[in-house]
Amino acid sequence: MTPPEPGSRNPTNPSPSISAGGPMPTADRWERQYRGLVDILTDAVFLVSAEAPAGGTILEANAAAAALHGCREGDLVGKLFSRLHGPETEPWISQVRAQGGAQLQTEHLRADGTRRPVQLRATRIPGAGPGQLLVVAHDLTGSLAVEQATREREALLAEVEQLANVGSWDWDALLQKTHWSTQLRSFLDFDPSAPPLSIEQFVEEFVLPDERVEWLKRWHQSLQQPHSISWEGRIRKPSGLIRHVRCRTHSEHTPQGTVRRVMGTVQDITEWKEGERLRLSLEKQIQQALKLDALGSLAGGIAHDFNNILGAIMGNAEVAQMDIPPNHPAAEAVADVIQASKRARELVRRILSFSRQEEGTRSTISIDELLQESIGQLRATIPPEIQIVRELEEGLPPVLGDASQLQQILVNLCSNAVYAMRGRGGRLLFRLRRHVVPPTTQRLPGGLQPGTYLRLTVADTGEGMSPEVLSRVFEPFFSTHPSKEHPGLGLAVAHGVVKGHGGVIEAESEPGRGTSFHAYFPALPVRPSSGAEPPLPRGNGERILVVDDEIPVLESLKRMLLTLGYQPRTETSPEAALRQLTADPRAFEGLIIDLSMPGMSGLELATHLRRLCIPAPVILNTGFLSAEEAEALRSSIMGRVLTKPNTLRELAEALSQVFTP
Template sequence: MSGVQPERFRILAVDDELDTLKLYKEILCPAGNFRESESKLADLEDKLFGKRSPSPSGASFDLVLCRQGDEAVEAVRAANREGRPFAVAFIDVRMPPGRDGVATAEQIRALDPYVNIVIVTAYSDVDPSEIAIRVPPVDKLLYVQKPSVPEEIRQFATALGAKWQAEAMVRKANAELEARVKERTAELVKVNEQLKREIAEHKRTEEALQKTHDELEHRVEQRTTELARINEQLKLELTERKRAEEAKAKLQAQLQQAQKMEAMGTLAGGIAHDFNNILFAILGFAEMTRDDMPEGSLARANLEEVITAAKRARDLVQQMLTFSRQVDQERKPLQIHLIVKEVLKLLRASLPTTIEIRQNIQSQSSTILADPTQIHQVMMNLCTNAYYAMRERGGVLEVSLSEIDVDLDAEALPQHLDMKPGPYVKLTVSDTGPGMEPAVLERIFDPYFTTKGLGEGTGMGLAVVHGIVKGHGGGITVHSKLGQGTTFHVYLPRFESAVAPEARTAEPIPKGKEHILFVDDEEQLVRMAHQALKRLGYEVTVRTSSVEALEAFRAQPDKFDIVITDQTMPNMTGIGLAKELLRIRPDIPIILCTGFSEAITPERAKAMGIREFIMKPIVTSDIAKSIRRVLDMN
């Protein structure tokens, strides 16, 4: 077709012999589209070859001729600056007096890694393997033996030029693809950063986002190297973006759930404060009334039950605060069978009769070093989950407790538990419910995962159990099959030291005659405390306002021997009152009481000069001992 021009490639020919250069010109550039590196060479060419005349067919190549290696290197350097690099370079091996062809090829290769180099030589002693080492790569290095056949030269030029152009197109496509990938990666990174800011406090979520980011980077690297699968990889990228959006939606839901849990914790603190004040009054008045009843009377026994129930309510508030992570509990030697029996007794009273409870407590003396409230929580969560599985048709809830030694019974333990050798207590909770599918079983300990309906569960129960058990150095496994029920095995390290039984000898309640200033904004607590402290022999002044208490103390600071104040009060907190009292009289002993407060801790209270920090509700014997201890110390 006459309207189509052949593709032109830039060809560099380097040879010290003019005849050879003339041959290149006749073969590759009959239309005269070539450039000599120096004007002297051009003049000499005109004399030898005659003036150039345009070829009617048009030229296929732009040809540059050089007689020495230095000229060729400079021509390549200039071509790179102009943005018109060479596609093929024909280089003679021996070109006296300058550098030889191999050294020239080395320099050209350093300047242009993409040019195809053809070594032309008339000598048989040239070692191609040595040249291949000096002028890599081998796929861009060829050899032609002189004398050269014109058609062979043209075929080399045409084929290598087409190869160079194809590679250039591939590099361009690769660069465009890399730019597109970087642009999309930047967008995804922006999304990831936004997610990280929203859920910075949730480490597991942040790790999930990092994993997604890493997977995306891995796919980006694959796209830059696997050009043959560009279309498929773009589809994968779109799929990955969709997954990221789904992950974002899931994480937002988890964040909302976490915020609900945080709100529940705040609510628990507020409830605890008010409830502990109520329990303080109940315990105080009940103890005083009990002490007025004769020994062995029915009324006294009934009041003992009231006091016991109030103490159980106090422990329940403490457990609620622990669950909401507002109170830390220390671990202590604990006979676990006592907690197991206590939980089963509580469950028997609350579960329907369609649920049969069986217990098999083989060991009555197994001791662990644990937080009692957390172990109670483990039992409650496992047993209530078992009840939920059987609530429609009923069934059997079985709890057993035994001892096991990891060294002796290692074969009976799952390998993934990774527990340290030694003696353990094994707690087993099983049900005869419908069982679980393998897919559910794999995620059973994942946070926020639940099979319960909306509003029936948070998905945190078993995750909390798993965290508590692992935190105590133990392990937990679950076995379940459809139609065969579910069994949980909990392993907790045994504590070998013997637990001394608590002494139950009745100690006399210490009394005194000092003057106490008692401050609390709850009038009911003030009336109760006034009676209780008067019974202990003390002279008591009460105030329901911290401001009024401060005025009374300022008027007669030496009148009082000790001050007992509540923390949470209007106008001025207990801490504020304590600061003012100590400013007036630095040696005044102060006891701070609170139903619950995040603003003060025992350590902070003592650092401020407060002698004792007591959590409500307080039994009479405890407050009496604290008062006596502080006064005697002073």
């Protein structure tokens, strides 16, 4: 390659190596130095004519240029430079000739027809003949491949971060620069064009105040020694939304112990946290269900024995009531015993239903009586600094409902009110009134249909609720209570029960002014009283065999049957009863058999009798009916089942039904 004239300015070797004050190098020596310098360059170097008519002709090219083109040295001389590159090269040469220098990214067309990306840099050489350009071509093949691979890796990393809800950052200690990934900026709602914050700035702007000290402590731990650190915390986004995050850092240090680099990730685990809270809450519910199941089994056994005791008390009291005149001094006391026995019987049934050992049934219920009874039971659990106020309207109609479920509503609403007044006392109001929704009403609470309802209000003077909390108060598992105390199901259950009874429940609250819950239950139409109860159905001397292992129950039933006009006979052993009936199938016109007896159950005895074609109808009498026994009875064809303790009327009506053709 012919060098420029000695003494001219050479862009690739602007300062010839000469001794200060020494002789100028000869032309031959200058050319050797210049050619040696050009030939050792790894970039392709072209000496191109800039004058017409040979404008753009290659005058010289180094070995790297021949390698780039894929030919022998010297083969490039005389070729047009623009034909070896893209069409934009020819105007670019004119630009270089006019401006003295320029750059261009284009493609080089190799001898085999393939193309390679190149970066061209050119300058005009003054004093080098009739206008010459020195062009350096840098092969970009390797650089572009690296850039493409880098972009692909960055795109893959961004996709992985998005799938995992993870954003990453990198801090260079030497340059004191921080880099945030695209996903981190997106998660934080951070301006994509803004420079990333320092760690201290990030903590100040995003981390909740009560956690900032802990975050900075973790950061300083990363600076002190090379290890990985992980912790969880909360951040507040610019929108005010609080998210749970898991942070991890990994630091790199020099052999001297100086921090060189710290990398970290921030992962959004809010949904995972919510799922974990829900899982723990469900586990607690399962544990509670298991406890209730065990309690139900215990309650079932107690109920059986207790109902037998109540049966003896109630049956004997009713017999005594029929044997004494109304003006007898003991008449009032006997009536009180009967009434107390009935209340005790209903209490046992509610305990069984609450423990899920007895399926709830709908019946006509007086809510005012149920409310009075429930308040009495809840009084012991309410702190003395809370005043209970009752406002119950008189003469209210009944409702059709499940007493145990309705009582559960009262318990849940009362529990919520007491918690709202914890540590401060206050006023707990129970109000029950008739509420009529006329057809012309524009706004119906919760979509109530026109009609008559009973409106139950439970109100407190506690701390109240914000509009945001009030809007979610009936959501399952939503609670402002500590999670270990309340799983957030009480009000959701109350909402479901009220809705299941065809009613509506609403809440009103303001911060600092307490909360009121209003539950609406459809009222039953009040039917005119038919007067006194009809007379008891009586027997005509029918022979009745009573089989029960409890002697007090046998004696009570015997007296009741005698009072009703039957001829009772008692037996404590089901096996003895079976032998007696096997010997004389027509010895009795009716059978009353206890369901739960040792050795042989009442159902087994009744099954044996049916196989023997004993004609006498069977009444099964039980103090407690398990789910398995209930299913067995449903699948059998037994005539009647009585639940202990039996009233005189229940017994009389059951016998009348089985003896009526």
